[in-house]
Amino acid sequence: METFLEKIKDRISVNFELDRSSIDVERKRVDVQIKKEQIPSILRYLKENMNFRHLMHASVVDWLEEGKFEVLFMLWTPKEKIRVFVRTKLDRDNPVMENLDMIWPQLNTYEREFKEMYGIEFTGLVAPEEFILEDWEGPPPMRRDFDTEAYAKDVFSERIGREDAQDVRETIAKRSGEVIPDFAKKHSR
Amino acid sequence: MDYGIYQDKLTRIVTDIARSHSLWILAYGTGCGAIEVPATMTSRYDAERLGVRGAATPRQADVLMITGYLTVKTLKRVIRVYEQMQDPKYVIGFGSCAVNGGMYWDSYNTIKQLDLYLPVDVYISGCMPRPEAVLEGFAKLQEQIRAGEARGATKYKDNLDYYRGNQKKIIKNWDFPDYNW
Amino acid sequence: MEGILMSILGAIATFLLAFVVGMTYGGIRRKVIARVQNRYGPPIYQNFIDAFKLFSKTTAVHHGAMHLLGPAFLMVSAVVALMIIPVLRDNIWFTNLNFKGDLIFLIYIMTFGPLGMALGAGQTGNPNSAIGVTRGLSQMVGFEIPWVMALVALMIKYNTTSVVDLMNVQNEVGQWLIFQNPFAFVAAILASLGMFRYAPFNIVGAPTELASGPASENGGKFLFTMMSAGSVFAFVKLTLLVDVFFGGASNLIELVIKTFLLYMIPVMYGVVNPRYRTEQAVTYFWGWPLLFGFLAIIYSVYF
Ligand code: SF4
Numbered sequence: 001m002e003t004f005l006e007k008i009k010d011r012i013s014v015n016f017e018l019d020r021s022s023i024d025v026e027r028k029r030v031d032v033q034i035k036k037e038q039i040p041s042i043l044r045y046l047k048e049n050m051n052f053r054h055l056m057h058a059s060v061v062d063w064l065e066e067g068k069f070e071v072l073f074m075l076w077t078p079k080e081k082i083r084v085f086v087r088t089k090l091d092r093d094n095p096v097m098e099n100l101d102m103i104w105p106q107l108n109t110y111e112r113e114f115k116e117m118y119g120i121e122f123t124g125l126v127a128p129e130e131f132i133l134e135d136w137e138g139p140p141p142m143r144r145d146f147d148t149e150a151y152a153k154d155v156f157s158e159r160i161g162r163e164d165a166q167d168v169r170e171t172i173a174k175r176s177g178e179v180i181p182d183f184a185k186k187h188s189r
Numbered sequence: 190m191d192y193g194i195y196q197d198k199l200t201r202i203v204t205d206i207a208r209s210h211s212l213w214i215l216a217y218g219t220g221c222g223a224i225e226v227p228a229t230m231t232s233r234y235d236a237e238r239l240g241v242r243g244a245a246t247p248r249q250a251d252v253l254m255i256t257g258y259l260t261v262k263t264l265k266r267v268i269r270v271y272e273q274m275q276d277p278k279y280v281i282g283f284g285s286c287a288v289n290g291g292m293y294w295d296s297y298n299t300i301k302q303l304d305l306y307l308p309v310d311v312y313i314s315g316c317m318p319r320p321e322a323v324l325e326g327f328a329k330l331q332e333q334i335r336a337g338e339a340r341g342a343t344k345y346k347d348n349l350d351y352y353r354g355n356q357k358k359i360i361k362n363w364d365f366p367d368y369n370w
Numbered sequence: 371m372e373g374i375l376m377s378i379l380g381a382i383a384t385f386l387l388a389f390v391v392g393m394t395y396g397g398i399r400r401k402v403i404a405r406v407q408n409r410y411g412p413p414i415y416q417n418f419i420d421a422f423k424l425f426s427k428t429t430a431v432h433h434g435a436m437h438l439l440g441p442a443f444l445m446v447s448a449v450v451a452l453m454i455i456p457v458l459r460d461n462i463w464f465t466n467l468n469f470k471g472d473l474i475f476l477i478y479i480m481t482f483g484p485l486g487m488a489l490g491a492g493q494t495g496n497p498n499s500a501i502g503v504t505r506g507l508s509q510m511v512g513f514e515i516p517w518v519m520a521l522v523a524l525m526i527k528y529n530t531t532s533v534v535d536l537m538n539v540q541n542e543v544g545q546w547l548i549f550q551n552p553f554a555f556v557a558a559i560l561a562s563l564g565m566f567r568y569a570p571f572n573i574v575g576a577p578t579e580l581a582s583g584p585a586s587e588n589g590g591k592f593l594f595t596m597m598s599a600g601s602v603f604a605f606v607k608l609t610l611l612v613d614v615f616f617g618g619a620s621n622l623i624e625l626v627i628k629t630f631l632l633y634m635i636p637v638m639y640g641v642v643n644p645r646y647r648t649e650q651a652v653t654y655f656w657g658w659p660l661l662f663g664f665l666a667i668i669y670s671v672y673f
Pocket of ligand 1: 219221222256285286315316317
């Protein structure tokens with residue numbers, strides 16, 4: 001299996017200029033990172049030439065500290081049952097990408113969600129303005145710098161009697177004497 | 190001797206008893222709570238023996254059950270459903286999300302005080318309340334109806350400005366028909 | 371003068387009887403369903419409470435004249451049918467308005483109510499109502515044919531179109547029509563399954579699927595009217611079946627026993643069956659019931 005995964009990885013890296021690549025034998029997974037300009041061609045290549053026909057999932061990770069959005073596509077091949085993760089990093093201040101829904105039509109839905117929840121723009125995307133949120137005027141809500149608590153306090157009134165609600169993570173840590181590392185404290189809610 | 194008052198009183202008592210024993214619920218299945226309603230209605234807990242029964246449409250229903258968290262988007266629909274129901278109508282808030290936001294207390298899209306937007310007669314606490322608690326809630330509602338206290342629809346009508354103000358505060362793009370009955 | 375007064379009082383008594391019996395049967399049906407599902411079930415008088423509550427609700431919304439008339443059509447057809455049918459044999463109270471040829475009139479008037487309701491439901495503009503109406507009409511096409519065939523078989527055989535004559539025939543021969551022409555009875559009872567609209571033929575008002583179909587915009591007093599019309603109509607159908615096939619009844623107790631036993635057929639058939647789709651329902655009626663209808667006619671022509 002390992003050699004097989006290596007072979008797949010090599011085949012991809014021969015054809016494309018990868019930023020980073022690795023394999024995970026246990027989970028039967030090849031993991032590659034690539035520049036965003038190459039995304040359409042690599043997805044098309046994987047789908048048509050290497051039989052990764054099935055798009056399992058697409059998702060976004062917000063790396064606030066790095067100032068990047070990471071967009072992730074998970075592909076799967078039904079024959080060998082192997083996954084390929086294709087990642088790319090976008091600039092957080094100007095997250096623009098090419099529209100991809102001609103490769104897999106279901107990407108249209110994912111792209112609408114990314115647009116609404118993270119504010120990622122897809123050039124050439126044809127879709128209605130709103131996806132799940134209705135009449136939303138605030139910033140994209142899934143970005144990590146959007147303070148949902150402050151927003152909720154501001155917009156929805158709170159019922160009296162809940163002011164002493166405690167942070168679950170902190171309370172449990174205090175009770176059990178656990179030390180929360182600094183980076184985890186900030187956005188842990 | 191004026192018999193009119195007694196007559197009114199008698200009619201009211203009889204109708205209230207009938208109403209309390211025939212509650213047709215419109216389970217608005219928001220949140221996780223919709224799954225407790227079938228359990229309450231079927232063999233084990235059998236709410237029908239109290240006269241509680243499902244209604245198919247808002248026009249036929251007496252009780253609106255808000256079963257769980259309510260997003261702003263859903264609230265819009267819930268308000269329309271509530272206004273389509275015919276007098277007398279009651280609202281049951283179901284689960285801690287309806288009571289005070291529950292675990293969605295800091296969500297950007299979930300309301301936290303249902304009674305600002307609709308007149309709630311009974312709250313059932315729990316996350317999720319078990320069918321026993323739901324039945325207890327119904328018993329409470331029946332008690333209120335028999336005592337003539339569950340007058341949510343009248344409250345809504347009389348204080349329409351208050352409720353409308355609250356609703357309009359969080360629902361942008363207000364495009365509702367008027368409430369006229 | 372006294373005759374007229376007597377007729378009016380008799381009509382009122384008939385209506386009250388039909389209402390009470392129909393409502394109670396509805397309550398018993400709910401209880402039966404509950405017991406089959408291993409529940410305790412509502413009390414038998416639950417339907418009266420529901421009806422009273424519906425009556426006491428405000429009805430502040432309507433969608434135009436036809437919508438207002440829809441439930442009224444149902445009620446009118448039920449009451450007219452009730453007035454035509456002889457409820458008891460040789461009883462001055464319940465003779466009502468039956469006349470020669472009332473069987474043909476009954477076939478007509480029993481479809482009149484649902485048609486009026488269809489008009490009313492159409493005006494509400496609710497898509498569920500429209501779907502329910504189309505389903506109801508297709509189903510009616512299904513069950514009307516075996517139903518009419520069964521009745522026509524009896525008309526041919528005894529050369530009469532009057533319910534009272536049929537009752538008298540059974541009295542003279544001393545044998546119920548169910549034994550004289552069993553095929554007609556089977557066709558009629560299978561058709562009446564569809565007429566009662568209980569499961570598996572509740573495709574019109576399918577509550578979870580269509581949000582109660584034609585009734586979806588009707589609450590409060592509209593629904594009260596529809597509910598009472600339905601109860602009266604159930605009584606009408608049962609009494610008609612008893613009159614035609616079981617020699618009628620000479621007193622109320624006999625009537626109640628006979629109608630109750632008959633009523634249990636669609637109820638019991640319903641509790642153990644899921645819902646059909648429209649085309650399944652129609653093919654059902656055009657299968658065995660139709661065959662029995664043909665057999666009934668052949669039997670009454672040649673034997
Ligand atoms: S109260 Fe609990 S179970 Fe109910 S909707 Fe909220 S989170 Fe879900």
